[in-house]
Amino acid sequence: MNKTILFTFFLIHNFLSAQFSERSLSSEKWQFKNSKETQWLSAKVPGTVHQDLMDNKLIPDPFKDENEKKVQWVENENWDYQAHFKISSHELKNQNIDLVFEGLDTFSEIYLNGKLLQKTDNMFRKWSIPVKNYLKPGDNILKISFRSAVEEGKKLAQKVPFTIPESPRSFIRKAQYQFGWDWGPRLVTAGIWKEVKLDFWNDAKIKSIKDLQNVSGEPKGNFSFEVDIEVQTPGNYALKINNSQKTFSLGKGENKIRFPYQIDGLKIWQPNGWGDANLYDFKINLLKGGKEIHAKRLRTGFRTIELVQEKDEKGKSFYFKVNNQPLYIKGTNWIPADSFSPRITKEKYQKLIKDCKEANINMIRVWGGGIYEDDEFYKACDENGILVWQDFMFAGSFYPSDEDFLNNVKEEVKDQVTRLQNHPSIALWCGNNEVDEAIVNWGYQKQFKYSKEDSLQVWKDYRKVFHELIPNTLKEKLASDKNMYWPSSPSIGWGHKESLTEGDSHYWGVWWGEQPFEVYNEKVGRFMSEYGFQGMPSLETTKTMFSGTPQLNLNNGTIKAHEKHARGWEIINTYMERDYPVPADFIKYNYISQLLQARGMQIAIEAHRRAKPYNMGTLYWQLNDCWPVVSWSSIDYSGNWKALHYQVKRSFEQQVILAEEKDNKLNLFAVNDLIQDLNDISVTIEVTTFKGEIINRIHSGNRNLKDIISFDPIEIEKILGRFSRNEVFLNVVLNDKSNKEVAQNTYFLVKPKDLKLTKPAVHIKKISSSEIEISTDVLTKNIYLMGDTHFSDNFFDLLPKKPRRIKLSKPLDKIEVMSLWDVINP
Template structure:
């Protein structure tokens, strides 16, 4: 039987005659940080102080112990090396590697001694490749397109430039005899109601003449098949298999598959994975609105409620299974049902996809290409295909994986960013996205759809980012336009859009110790990586709010409110146009360090107000006021599988609390549909002092704005800066684990910044608008000494400009 022994201890990191203890899996930066050689690059201006690390060579060393006899072959297996390295044993070359996204295996039968992995500088390798293949344009100046390494390690408009190296995934020794399972490709389908697992197997042999047998077990059923040469197929049918569904549509039953390779009666190797039975498709049919882009799971057409995922740490070896699960649990709790793994990052670890399987989170997987023209010459071309083949097969068992995507923004970049002229006919990646990658997916994983890029209209017959065709990235808003412009288009699928805000106050205090915080203080500017990021924040803010000069706390609160408002404007508009628009993927869920960015969860894992707003926006049921050609309507979005019935209450009010008009309507919305109620003209608010409130209550209403089964929508017809809000008056009471606020006036966008109570404290909700007489109870975790004065100091809300 194959035996595996981890090689995760006893490593040293060597550089210029110095040696430091090394952690494997890990990387150079984390080892130097642990040794006290470098400052924390996440704190202050530390990123600049460690820039030299990425331009040096580094060597990892340890003893490779003698292997006990009893097996015919011994292999040294690296699951991930970042990125360009030579592996030697006693000074003799075992091999060279040049791809972070692949695993590597070396025959070390009968060998022992000093094992060394020498990493060359990624910069040096990238420049050497550029010299060979020629220059290629990119959205950023760093040379990330010349090697198969996580692109965002070279910096992004939300990320630091921390180009590391290291043994970033596990390493082990495997001993085996006769044969081992080299590749298992599971094709999981549902055929006429029967779950089918077809395992296509390749083996590596030491003895050609040995007769081999495959045995597969799934859900108490088994099947056997004889191997032919080095390949074989075994198929198991599960007639009573339950379907795997995305969250909100059904359960997530998972079935363990066990495949054993036998020689006679002796087991040689075992492969185990969990699978789920489901069908998945992508409807890109043309229609009266253009070309659709709708995910279909088990025959059910979905509006995808998505978020974009970047590596959760710029040093991904630090992201544990527990951290993956926590972050993805946060996503699921916010109503998210789709995670897009963005193309400037990595193929994530099994822990990530396992958690998505269990949580019912659909995964859209980009191949790692982003925002650059990628050469198609060697040595890159062969690496791309090998990497794709390995990772497609590795991730195939996961039912959560529903879409392969060729790249991020490169087809768009070729058309709109001046690349075509600069390239002068040189290759730039089209052959990957429209050739190599769809061919690999069709050959190895025909159970899943493939799309060439995001954005992509489906063919060169339309502009790559045409909102009427395929996927669309909405970045004119934020870069140049106000978020109200989201309402001007109804894209078929919005794969990227978003708005910036700073991280939580406690995150800033940790990352910028001792700094007097200001929007333009040195640390704040360093932790703002977007081009003219603060300028765009300021322009976006002043369109809606009057910002007191020099008041950082108020600026911090209002920028976070504005982020939530911007994303809400887009999602409410697009969800109200289902099924023409079939999904939104917010840029972005998470951060890889403390930074002002588009994230809903900051680099220290704290939830911004946007996160809690997503819980409302991505709930199964949503109320939103929208303008149509016929006038103002209330759109009732019901994405649940059950009809929605209740009493709709409309009230036209003044900011002082006076009710000018009211109406009640019985609401009845079918499952998975959007219904619209025309707002009577006499209830439409007029002027800066009026607003409209809609409530739907499925049970008798109490004075608590958050009680019962109610949903609320509010519409103010003018920007906040023009609204004469009354001075907010409210009472605050505290109890262990909660803060209760009772409003005596209109209190708009009330926010408890729990991290101001204690760095580890967390509130269970974000922005809340209260009418006079209403109250809200906010749950608070991690606050050991409740105090009403402290709670009041941590509460922020809208006020009239003074």
């Protein structure tokens, strides 16, 4: 036989015997154009039209200068995308060929060889279309025509007899943040934002896999898989999961198979801080006649989780029980990591989640105005022991409930729950962000002059979507819905008494209400799922706002344009004047704005942790940014830790010693978030001058620490001696029974601006290319290490004659140092 013919025979045989194969179309040569024009330009898939326009030099980078204003026209246009691809006659011999779009943004018409196959209207849905009958040997043309989401939304809004706030975004199943937020630009995208592929299959294929593990009680090694199989050719099939195999008779159409499975010596998945996030790998094979015809892989972990809400004398509890133990939640809120989500790399996802783990975070809330995140996000959370509070993508508005909208949302929920439900990190599904709050608290009904009937309709719409459709669809798709759904975050609006005695709370009296940071000590709810304060990004990230030479000036148009809150600068200045000197110098202002943000969040977090077990969770707003911006984030767009993230790491330690001043008395609280108790712990308070002289030492102990204990109040004036409050600080140390330091904290008796600091002599000693030792002769408050590297700690208080080792992510020839003294004494 001719070698070429023999090779072709084996190629055909192997292709068909594999029965199932995928072929990516994303790597084909894609083109795009404005629908009004004729010239096709190069495009990338996955991607967005803004990215393609930038690549073709047709619009400036909207992240730079004040360019956001210059690209607003893009959202009003219609855009066409197309690709030519070849299909062989051998590929056409497959029984079934499906064209699969993982994500289309948003209103589109899909054409194959001129034939309209499908219209789409949801960015969050997966679209799978049988196309065998529309393909031909040789050249094929795939075209997707996108219509302006803004214009389509306006048409939908006209069908409602009253004005819905935030129109037209409320009518569009699309990432809501793209329409602009108080931390993000208005960049309403279009395009093929996820993978495009062809699926070739014969006889049968695996549609989905669900692991049916227990969700409450103790994690167990005996469970089942539910495998959904679509069958073209009825008959006997075998299902093999790792080394276990069973045979089934399957009929034409959809078949659900229950497959019992046993794991001996199960190692459970533990959240960050409690142990290892143990994961197991499974290969699920579908066989016919002893040959594999389809296979999928699943990686999951085994844990139980329950949301506990029980009435008590103060209201109702709200806490998560993980692996049958109450877990104090320490976490943050997540927004999309880029305004153009297709360009978020796997590396960026991994880094942000590892930064969370390093900061002792054990939960992330995926905020409802963004996107259902990429698989890599959830994979990283699984691997790092980070639980996920998953909002559905609705935020801060009213939403319709007509039949088309409800059907669209139902398919969206089914797609996303099927994709995400096997991740051990998923802790809770939440209906929306602040929709209940918007209806109750924001005054839209009065603003838009709603009739009584209009207002009733809003509530009917709300209940249909968030109290009926979504939870009912979850029950259909999830193995168990035990306490897995929460209709709205927050559950009770800000300002209502019950918002602090039950459910979850968004507290915005600080920032929006301009109340002082100290009010956080009073406004403590059962679970604080949002609160925050703005700070500037790092200097390095601030410079990226400019296309040319950075003009670092608070009055510069570019700097102003990268603060999206209408009163942002005014509010920051108001708070800064209360607590810090307000520098004229830009670099010092940047530094103080970060300290201000960190100080506010430290007060909040420590108030929440002191209230344990009344309070059992704290999620600050927010972890990350979608562009270079002044915002509530603790990590800026470039990935640099702001002062806040360093403070979060300290405030979220597993064991902390916290101080609160009340009625001129100092109250101390030792908090332990580990499962294991600490026995014979003691607390030492050193009243220390800024020059390092210890003028008083108080010892309290010995106690056993399970969750939280408080110590006898100490009268502050009695421990100061001849010194004033602004001349000393308290060094508070928690020790175990062997006198080993468990936790340490510094506490100051006046605001930072009132401290009588002494000029420090800071010395940096190089230990190695990746480590330094830093020391000082007097208290150096809020040391700021500057350089193009990541420091393992920064913005910290350095105590006299107590050197600290700091690791560097990469070597530096020179490290600049700033401290609060440099600002108070310019």
